[in-house]
Amino acid sequence: xxxxxxxxxxxxxxxxxxxxxxxxxxxxxxxxxxxxxxxxxxxxxxxxxxxxxxxxxxxxxxxxxxxxxxxxxxxxxxxxxxxxx
Amino acid sequence: xxxxxxxxxxxxxxxxxxxxxxxxxxxxxxxxxxxxxxxxxxxxxxxxxxxxxxxxxxxxxxxxxxxxxxxxxxxxxxxxxxxxxxxxxxxxxxxxxxxxxxxxxxxxxxxxxxxxxxxxxxxxxxxxxxxxxxxxxxxxxxxxxxxxxxxxxxxxxxxxxxxxxxxxxxxxxxxxxxxxxxxxxxxxxxxxxxxxxxxxxxxxxxxxxxxxxxxxxxxxxxxxxxxxxxxxxxxxxxxxxxxxxxxxxxxxxxxxxxxxxxxxxxxxxxxxxxxxxxxxxxxxxxxxxxxxxxxxxxxxxxxxxxxxxxxxxxxxxxxxxxxxxxxxxxxxxxxxxxxxxxxxxxxxxxxxxxxxxxxxxxxxxxxxxxxxxxxxxxxxxxxxxxxxxxxxxxxxxxxxxxxxxxxxxxxxxxxxxxxxxxxxxxxxxxxxxxxxxxxxxxxxxxxxxxxxxxxxxxxxxxxxxxxxxxxxxxxxxxxxxxxxxxxxxxxxxxxxxxxxxxxxxxxxxxxxxxxxxxxxxxxxxxxxxxxxxxxxxxxxxxxxxxxxxxxxxxxxxxxxxxxxxxxxxxxxxxxxxxxxxxxxxxxxxxxxxxxxxxxxxxxxxxxxxxxxxxxxxxxxxx
Numbered sequence: 001x002x003x004x005x006x007x008x009x010x011x012x013x014x015x016x017x018x019x020x021x022x023x024x025x026x027x028x029x030x031x032x033x034x035x036x037x038x039x040x041x042x043x044x045x046x047x048x049x050x051x052x053x054x055x056x057x058x059x060x061x062x063x064x065x066x067x068x069x070x071x072x073x074x075x076x077x078x079x080x081x082x083x084x085x
Numbered sequence: 086x087x088x089x090x091x092x093x094x095x096x097x098x099x100x101x102x103x104x105x106x107x108x109x110x111x112x113x114x115x116x117x118x119x120x121x122x123x124x125x126x127x128x129x130x131x132x133x134x135x136x137x138x139x140x141x142x143x144x145x146x147x148x149x150x151x152x153x154x155x156x157x158x159x160x161x162x163x164x165x166x167x168x169x170x171x172x173x174x175x176x177x178x179x180x181x182x183x184x185x186x187x188x189x190x191x192x193x194x195x196x197x198x199x200x201x202x203x204x205x206x207x208x209x210x211x212x213x214x215x216x217x218x219x220x221x222x223x224x225x226x227x228x229x230x231x232x233x234x235x236x237x238x239x240x241x242x243x244x245x246x247x248x249x250x251x252x253x254x255x256x257x258x259x260x261x262x263x264x265x266x267x268x269x270x271x272x273x274x275x276x277x278x279x280x281x282x283x284x285x286x287x288x289x290x291x292x293x294x295x296x297x298x299x300x301x302x303x304x305x306x307x308x309x310x311x312x313x314x315x316x317x318x319x320x321x322x323x324x325x326x327x328x329x330x331x332x333x334x335x336x337x338x339x340x341x342x343x344x345x346x347x348x349x350x351x352x353x354x355x356x357x358x359x360x361x362x363x364x365x366x367x368x369x370x371x372x373x374x375x376x377x378x379x380x381x382x383x384x385x386x387x388x389x390x391x392x393x394x395x396x397x398x399x400x401x402x403x404x405x406x407x408x409x410x411x412x413x414x415x416x417x418x419x420x421x422x423x424x425x426x427x428x429x430x431x432x433x434x435x436x437x438x439x440x441x442x443x444x445x446x447x448x449x450x451x452x453x454x455x456x457x458x459x460x461x462x463x464x465x466x467x468x469x470x471x472x473x474x475x476x477x478x479x480x481x482x483x484x485x486x487x488x489x490x491x492x493x494x495x496x497x498x499x500x501x502x503x504x505x506x507x508x509x510x511x512x513x514x515x516x517x518x519x520x521x522x523x524x525x526x527x528x529x530x531x532x533x534x535x536x537x538x539x540x541x542x543x544x545x546x547x548x549x550x551x552x553x554x555x556x557x558x559x560x561x562x563x564x565x566x567x568x569x570x571x572x573x574x575x576x577x578x579x580x581x582x583x584x585x586x587x588x589x590x591x592x593x594x595x596x597x598x599x600x601x602x603x604x605x606x607x608x609x610x611x612x613x614x615x616x617x618x619x620x621x622x623x624x625x626x627x628x629x630x631x632x633x634x635x636x637x638x639x640x641x642x643x644x645x646x647x648x649x650x651x652x653x654x655x656x657x658x659x660x661x662x663x664x665x666x667x668x669x670x671x672x673x674x675x676x677x678x679x680x681x682x683x684x685x686x687x688x689x690x691x692x693x694x695x696x697x698x699x700x701x702x703x704x705x706x707x
Binding site: 012015016017019020021023031046047049051052054079 | 594599600601623624625626630632634640642644648650651663695696
């Protein structure tokens with residue numbers, strides 16, 4: 001399992017656009033991708049729960065990637081986050 | 086949203102024409118009351134437009150701004166701070182306003198101050214007399230019964246002894262001792278004098294200074310042994326003199342001797358002056374005034390009455406109408422004039438016409454604010470209190486006021502033809518039925534006055550379209566066309582409008598259907614309805630998007646507009662929260678299409694099925 005920490009940069013937080021992009025990218029990976037805010041976790045592949053996290057600018061979260069090629073998947077996910085949110 | 090009191094006060098202050106233009110400031114339950122030196126220096130339009138000021142009018146040197154209960158006191162406190170004025174009472178303001186008026190106006194106001202407080206007595210008597218008359222006509226033989234004798238006596242007391250009532254009231258107004266005033270009034274109708282109403286039967290004369298100097302039939306210093314029953318003006322003048330005398334004596338007599346010297350001297354001197362000079366001169370003058378009034382009313386088959394009916398509301402605006410009470414009281418008290426107030430029909434016609442005009446405005450208006458003022462004001466005018474109708478509605482719109490003048494003229498003319506008159510003053514309009522001598526004919530007068538004013542106003546007054554209520558946005562019903570079909574159930578379009586293919590959505594991510602199979606809806610109104618029965622999964626905090634799961638397992642995201650998250654909720658309202666169960670067609674959100682346009686974003690609504698792998702074959706309407 002690979003994980004990385006990320007702090008939300010986007011002033012509007014987790015809204016439709018970044019969520020849509022990130023969920024789509026996660027969906028293209030066969031393994032599991034989860035996002036954790038404190039004790040609460042959501043499946044990043046599921047759009048509505050991802051938006052429902054209501055993440056705001058400045059929130060720090062942990063993203064966990066499990067499965068084949070998880071290293072590469074994790075760096076792709078991190079890039080996706082950096083680019084979109 | 087609470088009013089910014091300081092801002093309101095500052096804005097009001099800015100319109101008033103400077104510190105030297107405001108004499109005093111006070112407030113009552115709803116209004117700011119300002120005594121203004123020169124009303125022309127006040128920017129009335131700007132004052133009306135100040136936020137918090139609901140209405141403005143000025144009369145008799147007093148400027149009133151209607152602000153509202155609970156708010157005006159705060160605005161007043163701020164007003165004192167910004168203006169540097171000190172608090173004054175309502176009476177101070179009234180007095181300051183009055184003092185800034187020219188002398189004739191002050192005199193007219195004084196007459197009002199004398200006659201208004203005694204209204205209850207006059208009205209009671211007048212109503213009783215009306216009832217007794219009515220009973221006398223309705224019940225044959227009633228006039229012979231002891232009941233009639235008793236009620237008649239009770240009813241005409243106020244008029245029989247009017248000089249005393251007037252004297253007491255005047256003494257209070259002029260600042261003298263009211264009991265000395267009572268003494269003077271009683272003296273003027275003393276039973277030792279021949280009753281003034283019986284003057285025609287002859288009376289004695291006391292030649293106080295002998296029969297030396299004389300001018301024709303008039304001997305210097307003579308006193309007619311005749312009472313002043315039925316006279317009003319001589320009484321007021323006499324009391325005014327008495328009060329001046331009393332004040333002078335108070336100021337100049339040593340305190341120790343004041344009780345003995347002042348009242349005695351006051352009474353003796355006033356009595357002599359009254360019976361030797363004031364009385365004869367002013368009762369003659371009064372007779373001329375009343376004769377003049379009667380002439381005016383009856384001349385030219387009522388043309389004079391019509392003219393008076395027309396200008397009556399103008400005199401109300403100028404505050405001159407208080408002087409009519411003198412004429413009316415005089416007519417009532419005087420046998421020569423049949424003890425009938427023939428002025429009242431004119432006033433009634435004028436007032437009821439203002440009612441008619443105001444009611445027409447209230448019915449024809451397309452402004453709910455104006456209707457809310459006009460209808461109650463018109464009813465008040467129908468009862469005889471015309472200030473709300475005149476100042477609140479008719480005068481502002483001008484045409485209704487003028488039509489009211491025309492209606493008043495017509496009604497007064499008709500009233501004079503029919504010989505209408507009342508047994509009291511102070512009662513006009515509908516309550517006038519109790520004091521009028523001919524109720525049926527009175528109906529005609531009211532119908533003519535009110536009817537003409539109403540008809541003219543209703544047909545010829547046209548409201549400024551700027552005043553119309555803005556039409557409320559039309560509420561279309563929830564749509565029923567299916568936008569996306571799935572094997573697990575249908576998704577109806579959530580918003581009224583045209584369904585367009587995703588590729589037409591003005592955003593690359595949505596157009597690429599990144600989040601799932603999508604369609605766009607170009608909306609025709611701003612309501613988002615549930616596209617199926619289901620549960621709310623989440624609502625964006627900014628209310629511009631909502632995610633739902635249908636009872637059959639279809640998950641959708643409805644997103645209003647593109648990049649509308651940047652509006653941070655402005656123009657959006659949400660009606661459901663996460664976890665709510667909703668039924669198809671239930672309102673979920675509303676959005677303001679013009680706000681979205683103003684912000685520069687597209688308002689196309691995007692409907693996305695977000696769990697395509699779980700719902701089988703998907704068919705989109707576009």
